[in-house]
Amino acid sequence: MRRKDGKPKVKAKRNLPHYSSGFRESDEAGSYRSAPATESVAEVVSMFAGCGGLDLGFHGGFRVFGRNFERLPFKIVSAYDNSEDCAETYRLNLGQEFSCLDLTQTSPDELPSADVLIGGFPCQDFSSSGPKVGLEGKRGRLYEVMRDYMAHHQPKIVVGENVGHLLRLSGGRNLSRILQDFEDAGYFFDVWNLYGPDFGLPQSRRRLFLVGVRNDLPGFPTQPDVTHSNRHVGIDVALEDLEDVIDESIPNQSQYFLSSRANAGGGQGDHANRRGEVAYCIRANARGRIQFHYLFERRLTVRECARLQSFPDSFVFPFTTQRNLSLIGNAVPPLMGHVVANSIADYLDRIRDANPDVGARPDRCAQLAFPQMGAV
Numbered sequence: 001m002r003r004k005d006g007k008p009k010v011k012a013k014r015n016l017p018h019y020s021s022g023f024r025e026s027d028e029a030g031s032y033r034s035a036p037a038t039e040s041v042a043e044v045v046s047m048f049a050g051c052g053g054l055d056l057g058f059h060g061g062f063r064v065f066g067r068n069f070e071r072l073p074f075k076i077v078s079a080y081d082n083s084e085d086c087a088e089t090y091r092l093n094l095g096q097e098f099s100c101l102d103l104t105q106t107s108p109d110e111l112p113s114a115d116v117l118i119g120g121f122p123c124q125d126f127s128s129s130g131p132k133v134g135l136e137g138k139r140g141r142l143y144e145v146m147r148d149y150m151a152h153h154q155p156k157i158v159v160g161e162n163v164g165h166l167l168r169l170s171g172g173r174n175l176s177r178i179l180q181d182f183e184d185a186g187y188f189f190d191v192w193n194l195y196g197p198d199f200g201l202p203q204s205r206r207r208l209f210l211v212g213v214r215n216d217l218p219g220f221p222t223q224p225d226v227t228h229s230n231r232h233v234g235i236d237v238a239l240e241d242l243e244d245v246i247d248e249s250i251p252n253q254s255q256y257f258l259s260s261r262a263n264a265g266g267g268q269g270d271h272a273n274r275r276g277e278v279a280y281c282i283r284a285n286a287r288g289r290i291q292f293h294y295l296f297e298r299r300l301t302v303r304e305c306a307r308l309q310s311f312p313d314s315f316v317f318p319f320t321t322q323r324n325l326s327l328i329g330n331a332v333p334p335l336m337g338h339v340v341a342n343s344i345a346d347y348l349d350r351i352r353d354a355n356p357d358v359g360a361r362p363d364r365c366a367q368l369a370f371p372q373m374g375a376v
């Protein structure tokens with residue numbers, strides 16, 4: 001593999017890895033496995049759980065980019081997705097709470113109650129890189145399974161997640177409709193429009209978190225404060241220690257893309273990453289947009305993509321490159337999930353203690369009328 005800095009070439013290995021255990025069995029996961037430092041644990045049901053990015057964020061107890069993301073007071077009691085690849089990856093890394101089922105064919109009364117409902121409902125029909133058919137698309141109405149769960153079980157808090165482009169699609173009408181449907185189930189919702197690099201994610205990724213509080217509860221969780229506003233973490237800082245690793249001493253790092261000498265710019269939407277800048281958005285469909293290393297004349301490895309999504313290195317992906325990339329690109333970065341979950345945990349603490357400082361309900365309309373968006 002040719003290097004841009006003139007050092008000798010190295011030969012890439014392209015083994016299909018075999019993993020019998022993942023993150024939850026690793027040394028790194030010590031604090032993941034330990035009980036949260038409080039007795040007040042909120043139970044969570046996770047819909048559209050994917051490989052578990054958002055779930056790991058809610059759980060906490062992981063380490064990435066030299067930062068510890070503390071264990072949070074949440075317990076995932078059940079996670080659902082209809083993909084077998086998600087099932088295998090989730091169980092390998094997070095636990096057996098996962099059930100592989102089609103949520104559109106499952107009645108809410110077959111699912112357990114919980115304090116918190118989370119779900120990154122499918123985004124293809126809302127994404128700027130998809131058909132943009134919105135609620136008219138065949139996956140555009142999948143959010144309704146979350147609404148049905150809310151209407152039946154009335155969890156205290158709901159967190160939906162989707163792409164930033166949902167804010168702009170059809171002049172915001174799709175988002176308004178989703179929020180209205182959610183609120184009709186007995187909730188007040190706000191939208192947190194978060195840009196990953198502002199929280200230390202070394203990747204350009206903007207996500208909307210639709211945060212809902214049941215109508216009988218006071219106040220509202222506080223939107224997370226930006227931590228890295230003028231000091232975004234560059235791709236080279238995030239991946240530097242992987243530069244000389246070409247084996248499985250770090251899982252999935254030997255899994256290079258097919259072409260080690262692919263030329264950036266050859267296909268529509270190809271992106272050459274640059275030192276000192278955040279990486280381009282990691283997409284689920286890597287065929288559409290190819291990302292190149294900032295130093296090598298090759299595409300990013302599966303591990304490098306997972307790292308840019310803030311998965312800890314012991315979180316393994318057991319399939320071929322494209323299948324792994326699809327799981328990684330679809331995921332909510334655990335780091336962003338953790339930032340949001342932290343605010344929810346703080347709010348639940350305050351209402352449990354009947355703390356009068358429970359925050360005010362925000363003026364949602366003001367926020368939605370101000371969609372200052374760059375990357376989606």
Ligand SMILES: C[S@@+](CC[C@H](N)C(=O)[O-])C[C@H]1O[C@@H](n2cnc3c(N)ncnc32)[C@H](O)[C@@H]1O
Nearest residue numbers: 048049050052053054081082102103120331332
């Ligand atoms: C955007 S991904 C969710 C990613 C996940 N939140 C994470 O952080 O890793 C959407 C997920 O919805 C799942 N899905 C799509 N249709 C479904 C259905 N009818 N029933 C259950 N899951 C479905 C897909 O398999 C996909 O994993």
